[in-house]
Amino acid sequence: MEIQVTQRQLRVSELLRQKIADILLRGNIHDKNLSRYSITVSQVIVTPDLKFGKVFVSFLGEKNSDQILKDLNNYAFKIQNQVGNKLRLKRTPKLKFFIDDSFDNAAKINKSINSISDIDSLR
Numbered sequence: 001m002e003i004q005v006t007q008r009q010l011r012v013s014e015l016l017r018q019k020i021a022d023i024l025l026r027g028n029i030h031d032k033n034l035s036r037y038s039i040t041v042s043q044v045i046v047t048p049d050l051k052f053g054k055v056f057v058s059f060l061g062e063k064n065s066d067q068i069l070k071d072l073n074n075y076a077f078k079i080q081n082q083v084g085n086k087l088r089l090k091r092t093p094k095l096k097f098f099i100d101d102s103f104d105n106a107a108k109i110n111k112s113i114n115s116i117s118d119i120d121s122l123r
Contacts, residue, residue: 009046016053016093017044019083028082029075037068042100046093053093056100065099072097 021041023029038060046053057072059065072079076095084092 006048009048009050012050012089012093013044013046013053015087016046016055016083016095017041019086020044020055020079020095023079023082029078031071031075033071034068034075039068039072050089050091050093053095055095055097057097058100069097069099 024034024039024041027035029035040058040060041055042058043056044053045056055072057069059068073096076097080092080095083095
């Protein structure tokens, strides 16, 4: 069964991604822990009814990403309110933050491919 993603979902997802990234970049969340980190919002996925949004983030070279993620989820409601004030939506989706590990997975795949090609070049 294939899930259809509507144009509206895509549009709202991208708007949310931009606004959340802007809020985190400008330091509109007054938390000394979060303001120290470089947080990248890579993707936002909203449900078809636009009630919930999964926000995928990555952290540049941070070892304690679990704590940063916990802090982000603690401030999710505040971020949601700020996004709601900037966007003209009937209802702002409830946000939940997740670690985006797609870059790490891509690096592992790339490393595997390179090691296979190194073996092939030895033959």
